[in-house]
Amino acid sequence: MKAASICPNDQTGCHLLPLANLFDRVIQHSARMHGISDDLHSEFELYFLPSKNQIGRVSRNCHTSTILTPNGKENAQRIAREELAEIILKLLVAWRDPLWHFHQSMSQHDEFTNFSSNKSLEMSDMVHELRKGVLKVVEKMQMLGIISNSVGDTGSPEALLTSDSAEWRFMKDYDLLYCFRRDSNKIQNYLKILKCRIVPKHGC
């Protein structure tokens, strides 16, 4: 399907300008989210000395491990843009509830400083906002005919039930933070790759 072109001259770069701006804002948002998750994770490492062999345990316990994600740049560049967009949305959806609960548990503990509590709340909100932003980007891309309409709303309760098992409830706080830190980095990188693929730029 073809979307109505906004630009009069139907230049290739013209109608992509607002999309590029949207992408930039979304990427900025995801970068900020990743920064906050990194800060929280470092803070947790200071207060809660992790036990050994965190890697092994973490790799088993991240609830988003079931989501197949490209593990490299080349893989991310190779898969379809719709798929990439969908993965991003899946990740964002998967982290909505765990972060909310994490914030709740954080605020209940007295030993956490206000700084941490605010950051967890901010993190939770940012996931919400980022998801909305990415949805908007997808809508725009679909409007412009860049991607197909196969990218559906993965926020539906059915999708949640299938993809999101209750594993995250058994995760400890530190593992959760570690997982989220990794996933936020994934989201950030995927968004960058997606933008580079859709909005051609020098070097992409």
Next chain:
Amino acid sequence: MAVSLSYDLLLLLVISSLDWSSTPGSAFLTDHNRMTSSAPVEPHFTECMSRDLETFRCWWSPGTFHNLSSPEELRVFYLKRNSPSSEWKECPEYSHLNRECFFDANHTSIWIPYCLQLRGQNNITYFNEDDCFSVENIVRPDPPVSLNWTLLIVSPSGLSYDVMVSWEPPPSADVSTGWMRIEYEIQYRERNATTWEALETQPHTQQTIYGLQAGTEYEVHIRTKMKGFPKFGDFSDSIFVKVTEIPLRESAVLLTLVLTFGVAGILILIMLIVVSHQQRLMMILLPPVPAPKIKGIDSELLKKGKLEELDFILNGGGLGGLPTYISDYYQDEPWVEFIEVDEEDADCGEKEDQKSSDTQRLLGLPQRSVGCFSADSHPDDDSGRASCYDTDLSEQDTHLLAASLLPGQPEDEEAFLHPDEKAPASETNKSPLIQTESEGKPTWINTDLYAQVSNVMPSGGVVLSPGQQLRIQENTEKESQKKGTLGEDTSKLNKPQFQLLVVDPDGSGYTSEITARQISTPPSSLVPGEGYQTIYPQPMETKPAAPSEPNQSPYILPDSPQTRLFAPVADYTVVQELDTHQSLLLNLPTQQPPPPCLPQHPLKAPVAIGYVTPDLLGNLSS
């Protein structure tokens, strides 16, 4: 086998539990601890690093645990924990020289934990759980390239400057696609310093260094790291920044020159202003002390005591010169009276009857049209007339004896008025007066015909000081004694027909016999408060019934230095007019005491009490 393996695992666990590392994937930081420990070191990985988030490599060391014959005995196996059913694989690429295992892009997966282990001969595995990591956590980007610096600005003093350093991102890092987001950290130090100064990490490819000192060489290098991840890459090659000191001498000299010239210019301006307005400034700063000053008289002359000169000045070098002179200076001196002697009549007077001419002259006899006196020329018709008439005045010559009075020098001064008209017998009476006058100046004081005029009233009367009159009286008495033959005359003398307004401004209260005789005016005629006596002249027939009342007067006024010298004049007269010679024409009253009458001549200008100025005289005479 499994038991030994498990035992080894347990042993390794125990060892690792002794010196655990905080972050997963950072187990390589504990190498130092292992090295320093006394226990023998087993083969281990020293470091695993990724430069571009797409590949990574690991280095190992054999340790001292076993005597390995060749480095190839150790093999690297890795495990990707992305699925439960994963297995150990061997290193895809070895570099035995460096003891390095390189994982290329195909074998690299991001966000997936890797675990590495070393296996020696006989399948001895050296495995450390802490050597598991995710690739994104071991990223150490390459340092930037193409460093260069530009001078931004130099401070006005030339001592410090700012420098902009710019560079290129490392070529290995895929920054353009955004796959890697790199931050840079600049560090600089002085050439020979030991510690580095670090600036804040920032993602841009240029940064400004502020506050570098001129003349000092600085060393600058940059390192990179992934945003959101802790590990820094290696430092770049150093560049050297140096700005030579700007020689301040020239600018300083110029500045000092400009300053000095400016200051000098300002000073000159101030001096000019001061000099030009010196008078005003002196007036402002040092106001002059008001000192008593007599106008027209140089105080220097007074100080030097040059009385002759002063006298000359005051009396005038010639006729006509002084009135103007004096009129200017004695504008407001009430006691100055100017009476001018008409020297032109001297010839006439000397001809035959000098006395009479002098008398005439002095007394202002009317037959002086040519300048010569004649005793008969005076009109008799004015005897009964009222005092105010003009015609006679115009025909008559009057003289003004110019004199100015100075305090302390009354003897040198003469002031007397010529009565315009007199009784017929006055001329004879005046002859002794003239006679005395011809003898010299000071002798006129002895006669009673003269009085010092102290003031001229606006009504026309002349104010005389009475002190003179006493002397006059004395002199006349002497005269009468001397010249017994002239008893008649003296008697006549004693009854001068001249009408002078006897005024005693200072008030001595003296009246001579003559005046006493002639005083018939009631005291009411005296004008009180003016400090003088107005004595109306009496006809000749008045008997000297009243005794001399030298000291009796309605008004006894305090003495004054002036009055001791002059006796009051019995009569007074009213200034009728001024003739062409600028002499006062006095109105001679007849039998009755004429009331003081203002001259009816057109007096255009108000007559000052003190005197009549020439211009006023001109007005009067016109």
